[in-house]
Each structure stands twice: as structure tokens, then as C-alpha cells.
Amino acid sequence: MLEVLFFSLIVVAGTGGELCVSRAMKQLGEVHHFHPAALIKVFLRALRVKWLWIGVGLMTVGFFSLLAILSFENVSFVVPVTALGYVAGALGGRFFLGERVNWRRWAGILLVCVGVTLVVIGKG
């Protein structure tokens, strides 16, 4: 049962956090310059965006849940199962960020779900 709780936290908090970070970075705009000084400037600007902090908070919850489950499960099992975040990610991308998710993307995401199911069955 604890596994289910930890996996839920990894998927929901982790994906929710990433959606918030994506929203924050879109607010900043596309990054054009990649030299260190420019990257530091982008980083400092990012720290002022509210969505970034909400995202980082949620991702922290997801991170400690990942550490907890890694203390007793194999990483080659845990990490593929966290791919369940794809469903949440596509739904969030569609409804929270207003991205258009076409049928091809949905098909890919469906395949990922089938893969995760096989990974879980393959454990026993």
C-alpha cells in the first residue's frame, strides 16, 4: 500500500510541479543565449516567477517520495512506473497550459501507458 502512496505522490506532485515550471518558463520567454552569464541572468529572472516556486515545492514532495521508494525498490522498476506521469502531463498540457495535443501524441502516450503496465506485470 505504501508503494501506491509513494507512486501517487511522485506522479501527481512531480507532474504538477513540472507543469508549473513550464508555465513559469513560458512566462520568461524563449532562451536564446547559452553562455554562462546569460544563463545566470535567466536563472535570476526565473526566481521571481511565482509559478516556479509552486512548481519547485511540488517537485520537492515528489523527490522525497522517490527517495523513500528507492530505499526498498529497484530503480529499474521505480523509474519506468513513474512514466505514469505522461497521462497527467498530457492532460495538464492540454487543460492547464492550453497546448494542442493531437491524436498522434495521444497514441504515443497510450503506448507509454501500455509499457508501464507491462513493467508492473513483469515485476511479479
Add this chain to the structure above:
Amino acid sequence: MRESPFDMRDDCGPSVTMTSHKRLQFKTYLLILVMIVAGPMGNLMLSKGMKNIGKITTKISSPSELGSVLARVLSSGTIWLGIASLLTFFVAYMLVLSWADYSFVQPASAMAYAVVALLATVLLGEVVSPLRWAGIAVICLGVFVVGHTSPRTTENP
């Protein structure tokens, strides 16, 4: 001199001849490459560090024990190396999310799932069953399908 909106250096030089679409693709795939190496290595190191500490659910039965386990987690060099590797992943991820759709980048980064399993068998000696390999292969197939969609839909040029 016209200024290219996609120059990665101040002296853009011959690369100006690249179309903006190609530059956008190049930037995107380069950063995704960084992501699929740094991410899995980070997870492997976290796993190794946490296995050294032991199953936390049997170790924590009171708040004071939570503190001592947390102290052990935060004083593990392996875990900090893992965190550094994941931070590298995170920075690459943040950069790529500043122009590419989230629902494009997240599945593209799923190549990392195959890399994790591969490195876990080689470096940590984990046993991956054929069915789990099949599952991971299907995940990668899903990634391939998703990777052939446009990187950006919210603001089409």
C-alpha cells in the same frame, strides 16, 4: 547586420545560414541529449545511496527517527552526487521548456527510462525480467511516436 533571433553565441558566424526552424530543433535535441544522460545517472546514484541507508519505512516509527534518517540521507555523498546530476538534468529541462511544449518535452525525455534500466543492470546488477524489458521497449516506441509531433503548438510561427 541583421540579428538572428536564434543565435546561441554573440558572433553568430556561418550558423546564420541555418533556418530558424533547424536551429530550434538543434537546440531542442541537444538539451534533450543532456537530459537523457544526466537524469538516469542521477536516479542510479539516488538508488545506490538509499539502498545503503536501508528501507526507510521500517526505520521510521517516530518523528525523532525521521530526523536521524533525514540526516543520514543528507550526509550521503552518493545522494549528493545524484542530486548534482539531477540538477544538470533540471537546468537542461528548464531551458528547453522555455520554447518547447511541455507535452512534447516530457515524452521525449522518456528515452531516459530505457537508459535507467540499461545502466541499472550494468552498474547496479539489477535483474530486469523480459516482460519489464518489453514494457520499457513499448515506452520507447511511445516516445518515438510522440517525438514526431511538432515541438511547439501554442504560438505557431
